[in-house]
Amino acid sequence: MFPYDKYLRRDKFPHIWCTGCGCGIVLKALLRAIERSKIPKDDVAIVSGIGCSSRTPGYLDFNTLHTTHGRAIAFATGLKLAKRKLKVIVVTGDGDATAIGGNHFIHAARRNLDMTVIIYNNYIYGMTGGQVSPTTPAGKRSTTSPHGNVEPAFDISGLAIAAGAPFVARTTCYHAVQLDKYINKGIMKKGFSVVEVLTPCPTYYARPNRLGNAVEMLEWYKNNSIQIEVARNTSDEEKAGKITIGILHDSDRPEFCDVYSQLSARVREANKE
């Protein structure tokens, strides 16, 4: 059995999550990814905002920071710039990252600061009771769109790629093994890595949308996702309504801390003369 215990704050259990919530699946995948990276515990910092997903670091025995709603990436930015040897991992929700914190998200991607951002996309604001979020699919119900959402949704991964993130992957809680692989790749990648994971919220998303229980939601992910390599050779009709998963983008770009260090070295040198 995987030694989860060495990474957990056992005294913080039981956790707050509902039965069947996807947050626990992501938590375990994150631990497997960190274990595989062989990075010592003390060199890892996990930062979150506010939300069900953002409760993750509370259960984890690393350097952890539970910040304010929407500001996880902003806090993480300061942390990374001050302590560059830390592996900074941000765990955040769709609301935290793309509603109230949307601006931090796109600007951190633009800057290409070295950190890994795991976005738990459950299509709603879970913690406050299932209100419509920027990722609620059009037509879907939430507590503030009881007859269906009239707005189109953000494609988080697409947004990250467009804003300049060099590594972007998407998967679901059904694909738990793939999930830890992608998180690990994100951690190992130098630069702003985004892993979007579709997580079931049986309590507030499944119920109003009649998507069944947690197991049925996972089955839904299984049946409605399509691996990017396959998607490339599939007609638009065939993949309509399916979620493309996989490593959606992987490129290289100068990383912010490096660029910053080079600049300060150059200025220091120039001042000496």
Add this chain to the structure above:
Amino acid sequence: MIVARTGNEAMAEAMRQINPDVVAAYPITPATEVVQLFSTFVHDGTVSTQFVPAESEHSAISACVGASSAGARVMTSTSSQGLALMHEILFIAAGLRLPIVICLVNRSLSSPINIHCDHSDSLASRDSGWIQIFTENTQEAYDTTLMAVKIAEKALLPAMVTTDGFIISHGMERVELVGDAEVPKFLGERKAKTSLLDVDNPITLGALDLQDYFFEHKRSEIDAMNHVLPIIDEVQKEFGKKFGRNYNTVDEYKMDDAEVAILAMGSTGGTGKVAVDRLREQGKKVGLIRCRVYRPFPKGAMLKAVSKVKVLGIMDRADTMSTLGGHLYNECRSILYDSEERPIMKNYIYGLGGRDISIEEIEDIYAELFNIQKSGEVDKEIVYYGVRGE
């Protein structure tokens, strides 16, 4: 109609009856339900409101400012961190003289992070130019929400009506509702003098205003605040006459022959009244004062009330972080400066982060006030009630 409602439900019900033109909001515990319930009225067509589920509180209140500038009747609801995030725009709403109403559910500000009641959130925005009214129970929250719209529109200033997080917001109580048809009659339509959308009469709002006229404009805003108390009195009277429930800016309870009294805000007023009744049964002459309107500060009514007693225990559910105690304590010391006879005052900071205050604890405080009356001295002027290691 008599119904059972939580504070949040009652405020949502008031909003339904008010049927504002625009509501823009972002959810936050423990205020979420107010707008969430209201959104179901929007979606079911019970109200004709434009509902904007914004992506943060900053955007929500900004949308409110835009809509209110266009002449719309506008409401929102928030709490704690949400109000803090609105902070920048709160001053703009007041400066532009926009009568927006916020249903505010009091919750402590982070850090440490907490979701329960104290008054640090609303009191952190006390200087923003908003009218602030603290309610004691669900009925009052409902009634005051209705009145606040009228007060704000008459004063041309924004107003927040607060309930205590979880204590009132989630506590179910008996509420007497006004008839649906009565509310529009009571409120009338908002008649804004100008509208940003009136293209035939274009106006400029919020223009750059430097050393030349900023001060005059700010002065006129302050002057508007000077005129608010009579407006509140008038609206409260009208409400009382129409619907039979009477309110004052300062609520006095069994104060006529009281020797010692407690001054508090919000739900503690209700708890304190029960303590007063119990002590009165034992023949003790105790009274309670509740500050209902906090901004503008009802100096006259408060002076009248606090001057009735020899000893006053002032209960503040927030600290000013000035080392000088809580908000009410400071206000009272300030207004009493010119008085010949002042009660001896002791400040009890209590209940931060939602720590409960019980009837028995308030009885203890009264007992202490009697001791002070006897000795004529206060050992410690500011205490942090019930804190470990104090």
